[in-house]
Each structure stands twice: as C-alpha cells, then as structure tokens.
Amino acid sequence: MTWKQLLTSSLGKKYLMGATGFFLIIYLIVHASVNALIFYDDNGATFNVVAHFMLHNYFIRFLEIGLFAVFILHIVQGLMLWKQNTSARKINYYRQNFPREIKWYSRYMGWLGTFILLFLVLHLYNFWAGTKHELYFKGPSNDLYKEMKKVFTSPLLFTLYMLGLVSLLFHLLQGFQSAFQTFGINNRRWIPIVRRIGIFYSIIICIVFALMPIAFMAGWLQ
Amino acid sequence: MEHYTMNLTLKVWRQKNRQEKGHFETYDMKDILSEMSFLEMFDVLNERLILENKEPVVFDQDCREGICGACSMYIDGRAHGPWQKNTVCQLHMRAYKDGDTIVVEPWRSAAFPIIKDLMVDRKAFDRIIEAGGFISVNTGNAVDANSTPVDRAKSEEAFDSATCIGCGACVAACPNSSAVLFVGAKISQLALLPQGDPERKARVINMVDQMDKEGFGNCGNIYNCEAECPKGISVENIARMNREYLGAFSSSEMQTRPNPAKHNGV
Ligand code: HEM
Ligand code: SF4
Ligand code: FES
Numbered sequence: 501m502t503w504k505q506l507l508t509s510s511l512g513k514k515y516l517m518g519a520t521g522f523f524l525i526i527y528l529i530v531h532a533s534v535n536a537l538i539f540y541d542d543n544g545a546t547f548n549v550v551a552h553f554m555l556h557n558y559f560i561r562f563l564e565i566g567l568f569a570v571f572i573l574h575i576v577q578g579l580m581l582w583k584q585n586t587s588a589r590k591i592n593y594y595r596q597n598f599p600r601e602i603k604w605y606s607r608y609m610g611w612l613g614t615f616i617l618l619f620l621v622l623h624l625y626n627f628w629a630g631t632k633h634e635l636y637f638k639g640p641s642n643d644l645y646k647e648m649k650k651v652f653t654s655p656l657l658f659t660l661y662m663l664g665l666v667s668l669l670f671h672l673l674q675g676f677q678s679a680f681q682t683f684g685i686n687n688r689r690w691i692p693i694v695r696r697i698g699i700f701y702s703i704i705i706c707i708v709f710a711l712m713p714i715a716f717m718a719g720w721l722q
Numbered sequence: 723m724e725h726y727t728m729n730l731t732l733k734v735w736r737q738k739n740r741q742e743k744g745h746f747e748t749y750d751m752k753d754i755l756s757e758m759s760f761l762e763m764f765d766v767l768n769e770r771l772i773l774e775n776k777e778p779v780v781f782d783q784d785c786r787e788g789i790c791g792a793c794s795m796y797i798d799g800r801a802h803g804p805w806q807k808n809t810v811c812q813l814h815m816r817a818y819k820d821g822d823t824i825v826v827e828p829w830r831s832a833a834f835p836i837i838k839d840l841m842v843d844r845k846a847f848d849r850i851i852e853a854g855g856f857i858s859v860n861t862g863n864a865v866d867a868n869s870t871p872v873d874r875a876k877s878e879e880a881f882d883s884a885t886c887i888g889c890g891a892c893v894a895a896c897p898n899s900s901a902v903l904f905v906g907a908k909i910s911q912l913a914l915l916p917q918g919d920p921e922r923k924a925r926v927i928n929m930v931d932q933m934d935k936e937g938f939g940n941c942g943n944i945y946n947c948e949a950e951c952p953k954g955i956s957v958e959n960i961a962r963m964n965r966e967y968l969g970a971f972s973s974s975e976m977q978t979r980p981n982p983a984k985h986n987g988v
Contacts, residue, residue, distance in 0.1 A: 501927055501970070501971050501976050501977065505931075506971050509930055509931070509934055509967075510900075510902075510930065510933065510934050510938075510940045510941070511930055511963075511964060511967045511968075513940060514940060514941060514964075515964075515968065581940050581942075584939060584940060585897070585898035585899070585900075585939040585940055585942065586898075587832070588831065588832050588833070588898055588899035588900070588937060588938060588939030589830050589831055589832060589898075589899045589939070590830075590832050591744075591830055592830070593796060593799060593827055593830055594733075594735075594746070594825060594827060595798060595799035595825050595827075596796075596799045596897075597798065597799030597800055598946055598949075599800075599806075599946075599949045599950075601945075601949060602944060602945065602946050602949060603944075606942065606943065606944040606945070607897050607942070607944055609942060674943070677943075678942075678943040681943045681957065681960070681961055681964070682941075682943065682964060683964060683965075683968070684961045684962065684963075684964040684965030684966075684968065685961065686957065686958055686960075686961035687958055687961070688958075
C-alpha cells in the first residue's frame with residue numbers, strides 16, 4: 501500500500517482530519533494561554549511584549565507557516581468530505597429522526613467548520629493583517645492590546661466573535677472525541693475518559709477566549 | 723397484552739424502477755390487528771392491491787424472525803422503525819395506535835440503488851465481503867475443533883461482531899451513508915480470532931478499498947449507525963477497523979505489496 505492509497509482512502513482522509521484536528525486542538529491551548537496574558541493587569545504591557553517577541557522570532561514565524569498549512573489541509577479536506585458525504589445520498593429522506601443520544605452538532609460539522617472559517621477570515625483581518633503590514637511593509641507599529649480593545653468594544657464585532665466561539669465550542673465538542681475514534685482509540689476503558697476530557701477542554705477553551713471580548717466590553721480591562 | 727384493532731394511514735414510497743422518479747402513495751388501512759407484524763400489515767395491503775388489480779408494494783423479506791437481514795424499511799424517519807435493536811419483521815403493530823399516519827421509505831443511499839418500491843440493491847455489501855471477508859482454508863480432512871486455542875473473551879467479542887446480519891440499516895441511518903459499521907464488524911469478527919490472523923492485513927486493505935469503490939460516504943463519527951443497528955453492533959468495531967487499517971499500512975510486508983492479491987490463499 502502506498503501513501504497515496506492511504507491518503508485517498510476514506511479512512512486516510514479521516515486520519516488527515518483527525519491529525520490536523522489534534523494539531524489545532526493543541527494550537528488553541530497555546531493561543532488561549534498567550535492571549536490570557538491580557539488579564540495580567542498592566543494595561544497589556546506583558547501581552548504586547550510577548551506578541552512583539554512572537555512576531556519577530558523566526559522560529560515562531562516558521563511554525564506559523566506550519567499552522568497555516570495545517571489549517572488549509574483541515575479546511576480543504578473537511579469541505580471535500582462534506583461534499584462527498586452529502587452526495588452519497590442522492591435523494592434525501594422525507595423524514596429522518598435521530599434518537600436522543602445522537603448529538604445534533606455531530607451532524608453539522610461542515611456548517612460549524614464553515615462558520616469558523618468565516619470567523620477566521622474576520623479574525624485574521626482584525627489581528628493578523630496589521631502585524632504583517634508592520635513587519636513586511638514597514639507599516640505603523642501595532643499595539644495589539646489597543647487593537648483588541650478597539651475590536652472588542654464594537655458591538656457588531658463583539659457579537660460576531662461570540663458566534664464564532666459558539667461554533668468552535670460545538671465543533672470541538674464533537675471533534676475532540678471524534679479524532680480519538682478516528683485513530684481507533686475507543687474502547688470501554690478509555691472512551692468515557694476521553695469524552696469527559698473533551699467536554700472539559702472545549703468548554704474551558706471557549707470560556708477563556710470569550711472572556712477577552714467580554715472583559716473589554718464590560719470595561720474590566722481598559 | 724391488550725388486543726385492539728386500529729385504522730391507519732400509510733404513506734409508502736412507490737418507484738417503478740431504478741430510473742423512475744418515485745413518489746409517495748397514501749393508503750387507508752382498516753382494522754389492523756395489534757398482534758400483526760409490520761410486514762403482515764403490508765401483506766394485508768398487498769392482497770388488497772392485487773384484488774384491486776393494482777401493483778403490490780415490493781419489499782425485501784425472508785426469515786421474518788429477525789436473523790436474515792433482508793427486511794429494510796425506513797419508518798417514520800427511523801431505520802427498522804421506532805423500536806431499538808429491532809428489525810422491521812419483528813416490529814409489531816402494537817407500536818401504533820388508532821389514527822396514526824406512518825411514512826415508509828426505502829433505504830436511501832447512492833450505493834444502494836432502488837430496485838423497486840421499498841427494495842434496494844445491497845450487492846455492494848456482497849462485493850465488500852468478496853474482497854476479503856473470509857478466511858482461506860484448504861480442503862481435506864476436518865481439523866480437530868480444539869487444535870486452535872481461542873481466548874474465551876475474544877471469542878465472545880468476535881461473536882458480538884458476527885451477529886451483524888448485513889441489513890444495511892447502518893448505511894441507511896448514517897447522515898453520510900457510510901458503511902463503516904458493517905465493514906468494521908466484518909473485519910472485527912475475523913481479526914479477533916486466530917483463524918483470521920493470516921490474512922488480516924490484506925483483508926482490511928481490500929475490504930476498505932472495495933467499500934470506497936462502492937460510493938458510500940465517509941464516517942463522521944455521528945454514531946447513528948450503532949443507535950439504529952438491529953443487533954446493537956458497537957462503534958468500537960469501527961475504531962478497530964481504523965486501527966487495523968493504520969496497522970496494515972504501517973507494516974513493511976504491505977509496503978512491498980502495493981496491491982495485496984485479492985485471493986491470497988494459504
Ligand atoms: C481551530 C479550529 C478548528 C479545530 C480545533 C478543529 C478541530 C477538528 C477536529 C478535532 C475534528 C475531528 C476530526 C475527526 O473526526 O477525526 C474536526 C472535524 C472537522 N472539521 Fe474542524 N477544526 C477547526 C476548524 C475547522 C474549519 C475552519 C473547518 C472548515 C470548513 C473545519 C471543518 C471540519 C469538518 C468538515 C470536520 C468533519 C470531518 C468529518 O468528520 O468528516 N474545521 N475538526
Ligand atoms: S452493522 Fe447492524 S445495521 Fe449494519 S448491516 Fe450489520 S446488523 Fe445491519
Ligand atoms: S425478514 Fe429476516 S430479518 Fe427481517
């Protein structure tokens with residue numbers, strides 16, 4: 501069996517989703533931790549130091565390329581799977597009901613992912629484009645903390661961020677345990693533990709991210 | 723159990739052949755007994771249609787005791803109807819009450835084309851089995867039954883996987899029309915036993931390969947297959963297949979055999 505055979509098989513595509521999903525899960529921990537520095541009550545001084553360091557460190561920027569690649573793989577493969585899966589049933593049921601134990605969000609990973617993607621475009625425009633402008637086009641120096649304050653005190657953007665986070669929450673609630681199942685880590689001993697960790701992780705990550713806009717909006721952070 | 727009769731409205735999918743578009747036909751059913759099975763109600767309907775010189779509703783059935791996997795109806799949005807771990811033939815009319823409307827559709831999946839009305843072509847499953855769902859045994863004298871030791875717990879687990887009756891409800895119920903529960907069960911029942919070990923790696927590669935060729939969707943780990951399976955086949959079987967496949971890919975002997983022979987007999 502060749503690599504091509506593996507990665508074009510139905511199971512191989514899922515391994516790719518699971519592997520990139522795992523990577524993104526870890527990335528979110530790093531992202532949330534670094535951003536949580538804004539809660540260090542010094543008007544963003546510490547946060548800006550770290551942000552400046554990350555922007556000007558070659559190793560971090562190299563990792564950033566990897567992150568982009570992983571995101572693109574996950575998104576392209578996800579959208580292709582979604583299309584393939586919907587076309588595997590040419591005529592839909594007139595009526596299809598699901599028993600209570602089937603989580604509604606597990607059936608909407610494609611939509612949830614699309615919402616995250618739309619959010620991602622907005623997010624990169626809000627926070628990433630400016631830093632790159634500074635770096636490559638000698639644009640004005642970015643005070644990311646101030647940017648955050650500007651973005652998160654806008655009611656429209658605040659709402660869009662909250663919607664993005666809700667999508668992420670449900671994507672993760674399904675995705676976390678799903679990735680384990682994809683790699684065959686599911687049996688009576690481990691799956692209840694994996695499920696609990698997944699729920700815990702998804703909720704904590706989304707709460708930490710949500711607290712940032714909330715803190716600015718509510719005026720806890722100035 | 724209380725005996726009663728009921729009047730029902732049946733909405734049944736009628737489709738002349740694979741090409742025709744198909745539509746719902748509504749039938750009023752009078753005096754249906756609570757003791758009847760769901761298929762017996764269809765017998766009543768079909769006798770009536772024949773007497774009226776109309777085409778009877780075509781549906782699959784054979785054993786009518788929940789073991790062959792032939793019956794296949796999507797009833798009110800559920801594979802095999804409202805009862806858990808049950809086949810249509812074992813669904814009884816006591817599940818319904820007077821005045822109910824029941825919607826009956828065929829299994830819907832691009833890999834299961836409709837033959838007529840409620841009967842679909844499930845040969846895709848047969849081709850997956852032909853691709854590797856067997857063990858190769860030389861003919862000759864029967865081997866003594868106890869010459870191959872089998873772990874008791876594993877034989878129980880293999881048996882659980884082997885209770886799959888190949889009905890296709892998992893595909894029908896899956897929002898993605900994926901066949902992984904069926905294929906996972908068929909791979910597991912052999913992978914768990916020493917008799918299945920010699921062909922283990924080629925088997926999983928060939929069967930997954932055939933599954934993909936048949937046009938089923940990809941698993942989304944939604945688990946409606948397990949919920950709707952009449953035999954309660956666990957999604958652990960899917961996880962096992964995922965492990966087996968990755969294991970087969972990772973082994974060096976499969977690397978040197980890009981296309982493992984279909985019939986790699988002993
Ligand atoms: C930080 C963001 C994201 C994280 C942490 C994440 C994580 C995950 C995880 C862990 C899975 C489960 C993989 C598996 O079942 O093996 C998954 C599935 C999926 N993701 Fe994402 N994802 C993210 C963003 C996106 C985006 C932007 C899209 C864009 C369309 C997307 C589309 C999908 C789809 C369609 C699936 C379902 C694949 C399937 O089961 O067939 N995801 N994601
Ligand atoms: S796994 Fe269950 S639902 Fe699927 S074919 Fe076997 S018995 Fe039917
Ligand atoms: S007719 Fe055999 S299982 Fe229903």
